Amino acid sequence: MKIILLLFFLSIAIIPAFGEYVEPSQQEHLLYNSIRQEFEKLDVPKRDVSDVLRSFDELVRISIPCDAADINNFINATISTRLAKFDTGLAHTEGAVTGGIYIWKCAITSYAGNITIECQNELMLNPEAIKSSAEKDPRIQHVEEMVVFYHELLHGQLMMDAIKSSDLWKNSTCNKKPQDRLDYSYTDANHQVISPLQTEFAQKLVEKHGGIMRVEKITPDETLSGSFTKKVGSLYDYPEYTSGGINISARSYNISTLQITSDKTDIIVSGTLGNKTQSGTIWLYVFGKQTSAEPVLPAEQPETPSPSGQEIPSWVKRTAGWWADNTIGEKDFVLGIEYLVQNKIISVPYTAKSASSGSMPSWIKTNAGWWASGMISDSEFVFGIQYLIQHGIIKVKSESEEPVPQTATEYPIQKQTFVQVSADVVERNSYKSSQIQITGKVENYKAGTSVLIEIVKPDGKSFQLKGMVTNKGVFTVPLIIDGNYQPGKYIIHVTYNDHEIGSDSLMVN
Numbered sequence: 386m387k388i389i390l391l392l393f394f395l396s397i398a399i400i401p402a403f404g405e406y407v408e409p410s411q412q413e414h415l416l417y418n419s420i421r422q423e424f425e426k427l428d429v430p431k432r433d434v435s436d437v438l439r440s441f442d443e444l445v446r447i448s449i450p451c452d453a454a455d456i457n458n459f460i461n462a463t464i465s466t467r468l469a470k471f472d473t474g475l476a477h478t479e480g481a482v483t484g485g486i487y488i489w490k491c492a493i494t495s496y497a498g499n500i501t502i503e504c505q506n507e508l509m510l511n512p513e514a515i516k517s518s519a520e521k522d523p524r525i526q527h528v529e530e531m532v533v534f535y536h537e538l539l540h541g542q543l544m545m546d547a548i549k550s551s552d553l554w555k556n557s558t559c560n561k562k563p564q565d566r567l568d569y570s571y572t573d574a575n576h577q578v579i580s581p582l583q584t585e586f587a588q589k590l591v592e593k594h595g596g597i598m599r600v601e602k603i604t605p606d607e608t609l610s611g612s613f614t615k616k617v618g619s620l621y622d623y624p625e626y627t628s629g630g631i632n633i634s635a636r637s638y639n640i641s642t643l644q645i646t647s648d649k650t651d652i653i654v655s656g657t658l659g660n661k662t663q664s665g666t667i668w669l670y671v672f673g674k675q676t677s678a679e680p681v682l683p684a685e686q687p688e689t690p691s692p693s694g695q696e697i698p699s700w701v702k703r704t705a706g707w708w709a710d711n712t713i714g715e716k717d718f719v720l721g722i723e724y725l726v727q728n729k730i731i732s733v734p735y736t737a738k739s740a741s742s743g744s745m746p747s748w749i750k751t752n753a754g755w756w757a758s759g760m761i762s763d764s765e766f767v768f769g770i771q772y773l774i775q776h777g778i779i780k781v782k783s784e785s786e787e788p789v790p791q792t793a794t795e796y797p798i799q800k801q802t803f804v805q806v807s808a809d810v811v812e813r814n815s816y817k818s819s820q821i822q823i824t825g826k827v828e829n830y831k832a833g834t835s836v837l838i839e840i841v842k843p844d845g846k847s848f849q850l851k852g853m854v855t856n857k858g859v860f861t862v863p864l865i866i867d868g869n870y871q872p873g874k875y876i877i878h879v880t881y882n883d884h885e886i887g888s889d890s891l892m893v894n
Contacts, residue, residue, distance in 0.1 A: 706757025804887030843873025
């Protein structure tokens with residue numbers, strides 16, 4: 386029996402006035418983008434959270450007329466949400482790890498009977514907690530990521546639902562005096578509504594992955610000064626799994642130092658309540674034997690030293706990051722992996738198991754982003770790549786074929802080159818950024834090398850970007866334009882090996 390322990394605490398903060406905003410890190414951006422894409426593809430039943438998701442992309446406006454007998458005449462609310470840097474001061478609560486936090490940050494003014502509520506909320510995700518939550522099993526990792534994200538979205542959606550449709554909230558706010566506080570209770574800081582919603586959601590996800598999820602409550606009466614040991618079942622409760630091996634993992638709330646052990650066939654949990662006056666909750670994830678059609682990394686990770694002692698080239702790591710950001714395609718990412726194998730920077734024992742369907746699992750893309758950001762080591766990332774190659778999910782060219790060169794040498798640039806921008810005109814938006822693509826082609830190139838992109842702003846100042854040249858001589862570089870961009874004309878110059886290969890321009894209005 387394999388046992389994995391997961392400790393998580395999901396939380397919410399309410400800040401009734403605007404505070405200092407801290408930009409999220411690249412790691413946090415990668416994590417948010419990856420989780421949101423996966424979340425929006427889910428087809429399991431869950432409460433609608435479309436309003437809070439929309440608030441990341443645009444202002445959500447809610448207008449409510451008050452009754453004639455009320456103190457106030459009208460309520461106007463505008464709500465937006467943005468990703469913020471995780472506050473490490475919130476990282477541990479009662480011995481558990483905080484996976485995420487949704488913060489309501491509202492400014493409230495009242496004038497001539499009209500109440501204006503301006504909320505610029507923040508979502509914080511803890512990459513270190515989420516990354517370590519699921520060991521090497523992508524099924525559990527996927528469930529954990531989705532549950533953390535859904536939990537935090539609910540803190541936003543439940544309050545938005547109250548603003549839109551709760552008569553109690555409306556009556557309270559329409560009769561609010563200037564010195565009165567806004568009623569934030571609908572954010573469900575105590576998780577009375579959220580806990581059953583996320584439990585049902587998690588159970589559906591586990592079932593979709595072919596597992597079983599059990600919920601165990603530990604009440605204060607079952608403990609001795611907060612400590613407990615309890616039998617929660619038997620291996621024989623899962624006859625469909627025991628013959629081929631069983632994997633039991635746990636997630637806990639209000640429980641620290643949780644342990645899962647087996648006494649012959651009994652499954653035993655022990656630990657300590659974080660808050661000794663409140664009950665703790667344990668989610669048990671039960672999965673059976675892993676199949677090649679649903680590849681799962683083994684629990685033990687072997688060392689992966691380079692046989693040649695070479696370091697992994699930096700351009701391969703950049704490629705992984707660009708793939709995680711959807712800047713380049715999967716084929717360009719595999720190109721970098723081919724280079725590592727062909728040049729014996731990583732070794733792959735070709736004792737391949739039965740090949741899978743060949744579809745790239747989502748967890749490897751997440752790992753690529755984490756590796757590019759320095760969140761996991763080279764050996765951790767290489768271990769995942771080795772597994773995918775052994776199982777036929779990534780197919781690389783043989784060592785006899787010409788490897789991808791690592792560095793550039795000087796080559797004359799031919800005329801069959803071009804540079805173009807995906808949009809001629811971009812409108813600035815204070816609440817939503819726009820992404821355009823700078824693309825082009827280089828002749829007589831070396832794959833894995835870079836073009837230098839200089840962008841001259843309307844005031845004459847400039848900044849630079851770099852783009853990797855693929856095995857077809859093509860480069861694609863994203864440019865994010867937000868409300869801080871100066872209006873005017875931007876000139877884009879692209880050079881390769883100190884030769885200008887082309888230019889283009891765009892207008893920002």
